[in-house]
Amino acid sequence: xxKTTARVLPVALAVALFGAAGCGSSGSGxxxxxxxxxxxxxxxxxxxxxxKTLIDGFEKKYPKIDVQPVDILADNYSxxxxxxxSGGDTTxxxxxxxxxxxxxxxxxxxxxxxxxxxxKLNKASYAGLxxxxxxxxxxxxxxRQDFWVLFYNKAMxxxxxxxxxxxxxxxxxxxxxxxxxxxxxxxxxxxQTWRSVVQAVASAQTGGNLLSGDYGWxxxxxxxxxxxxxxxxxxxxxxxxxxKVSYDSQFxxxxxxxxxxxxxxxxxxxxxxxxxxxxVDWGMAPMPQITENGKTVTFGSPTAFAVxxxxxxxxxxxxFVEWASGPEGATAVAKIGIVPSYTDAAITKAFxxxxxxxxxxLSRQAMKPSKVQLEMPISDKSSDIDQIxxxxxxxxxxxxxxxxxxxxxxxxxxxxxVQ
Numbered sequence: 001x002x003k004t005t006a007r008v009l010p011v012a013l014a015v016a017l018f019g020a021a022g023c024g025s026s027g028s029g030x031x032x033x034x035x036x037x038x039x040x041x042x043x044x045x046x047x048x049x050x051x052k053t054l055i056d057g058f059e060k061k062y063p064k065i066d067v068q069p070v071d072i073l074a075d076n077y078s079x080x081x082x083x084x085x086s087g088g089d090t091t092x093x094x095x096x097x098x099x100x101x102x103x104x105x106x107x108x109x110x111x112x113x114x115x116x117x118x119x120k121l122n123k124a125s126y127a128g129l130x131x132x133x134x135x136x137x138x139x140x141x142x143x144r145q146d147f148w149v150l151f152y153n154k155a156m157x158x159x160x161x162x163x164x165x166x167x168x169x170x171x172x173x174x175x176x177x178x179x180x181x182x183x184x185x186x187x188x189x190x191x192q193t194w195r196s197v198v199q200a201v202a203s204a205q206t207g208g209n210l211l212s213g214d215y216g217w218x219x220x221x222x223x224x225x226x227x228x229x230x231x232x233x234x235x236x237x238x239x240x241x242x243x244k245v246s247y248d249s250q251f252x253x254x255x256x257x258x259x260x261x262x263x264x265x266x267x268x269x270x271x272x273x274x275x276x277x278x279x280v281d282w283g284m285a286p287m288p289q290i291t292e293n294g295k296t297v298t299f300g301s302p303t304a305f306a307v308x309x310x311x312x313x314x315x316x317x318x319x320f321v322e323w324a325s326g327p328e329g330a331t332a333v334a335k336i337g338i339v340p341s342y343t344d345a346a347i348t349k350a351f352x353x354x355x356x357x358x359x360x361x362l363s364r365q366a367m368k369p370s371k372v373q374l375e376m377p378i379s380d381k382s383s384d385i386d387q388i389x390x391x392x393x394x395x396x397x398x399x400x401x402x403x404x405x406x407x408x409x410x411x412x413x414x415x416x417x418v419q
Contacts, residue, residue: 029312035066036316040093040305041081043074049271050144050333054324057332061323065316085110088310092317096140096304099131099374100382105306107380111139112307112314117322126325126341128302131374140306141325142341144333146262147300148201149366150285151269156186156257162285163362167224170258170288174233177257189234190256191225192247195393196299196375197260198225204299204373205290211377211385213414215407220290222396222403229397237397252278260287262300263367267337270356283358284366295370302341339367384418 029037042051055067070091072080078101081094085105094111096102105111118138123129127145132138150170152162156177165173174188191197198221203210208217228234235245235256248265250256252272263284272278286296305321307314323329327347330340334350337357351367352359376382389410396406 031066035064036313037066037068038093038313038316038320039068039070039091040095040320041070041072041077041084041091042095043072043077043097045069045071047268048074049267049336050338053332053336054143054329057328058320058323061328062319065319067320081105085308089308090310090312091308092311092313093320094306094308096306098301098303098376099378100376100386102132102140102304102306103134103378103380104383106134106137106139110309112309112311112318114138114141114307114318114321117141117318125344127343127372128300128304128341131302131378132304134378140304141321142302142304143325143329144264144303144338145300145341145372146264146303146339147369147372148260148262148287148298149369150258150260150287151251151265152258152283152285153251153254153256154281154283156254163365164292164294165285165288166292167221167288167290171224171227171233174228174258175231178231178233186254187232187234187250187256188258189228190245190247190250190259191228191234191237191240192259192261193237193241193394193397195390198222198397199389199393200299200373200375201260201287204371205297209377210389211379211381211414213411213419215389215410218407218410219403222406225397226403237394238399241394241398248272251282252280254280263339264303266339266357267333270337270354273356283360284363286366286369296365296368297371297373298369299375300372301375304341381418385414388413388417 031037042048045051051069055069059065059067077097081101082104084091115137118141126142128142132140132142150162160173177188178186180186199210199218202208202218202221206217208215229236235250239245247259247261248268251259266284269278269282287298289296305324307317307321311317325341327342330342330347331350333340334347335354337351337354339351340347351357352364376386392406392410395401396403401409
């Protein structure tokens, strides 16, 4: 097997090649030994293990196809792919990081239709597939379905019951776990700076619509988030943002006892432990809830592969997308701790059978939420609204605007700038 890592095309080089070739991939679309080349846009290849796992597995089954990653920094991914597509780029497979990007590219006619392929599937086996339904048409297939849980350091949390936390409970827990000062301080919680940490969870647990232009239902969740940082139980948003603090580093270095985060993180934590970079004995618990009613409502988003409408090798690209999203791809990623879209009893067993994966009752409970709401609804307005909500979120979390003023601005801007 060829080492895929040696064939990664870094984004800086990729951009240069695209520009030199009129914004398209250079060459004939085949290797010197006659293999069909499929280029795939993805992010942070070295630290995102499922990409290599899928590429290696696919190439093993289809040795006449050479999959070549185009590696893009995660923070720049959406903007970079948008620019690439606008310039007529011919990268064959595009990883859909979220459904907001998917809706943008699909409604602009930049993705190859996959509706006929979806009709052949057992839809009930694919979690998140319905989120790619655009008026009966599909332009991507999900290969993973992540949702948010509460990761926690078992040694720090001890015997505290995390099975049915409310947000009030969580606020109190984080404060009780906080200790020390200065460089030795340990925070009870770390809140990633993404707006979804507050807004998406509030939407899922209150029924609030992120596209509505009416965001009063976010208020209590913002109160909790701001109270955590005001009390010192969580690193301040401004510090986390300005210093580009990583949720992974906060947790694995023992700086934070708990972190609400997506299930995708489990694979990275397992990989770090194998490499000797993560000494933490960790587990997963259900996301805290607004009320304690026995149900766990959380939010999440599928990740998918799509075929560029201008793909150089569309047939081979479709073959990769179908394999990666189907049973064989699902089995491959489950074995490294990724939650696949396609699932059955054998795949679930494979997931919890991964070396180092916590399989205690609480972690298993966390992996069976009552409901997973899509992080951001699909709409041709999703991208613009996402931008507005992100801007106002940052102003509220840094204290530049009050909660009431921030929500007022969200309401006004969405209604006047988008709707």
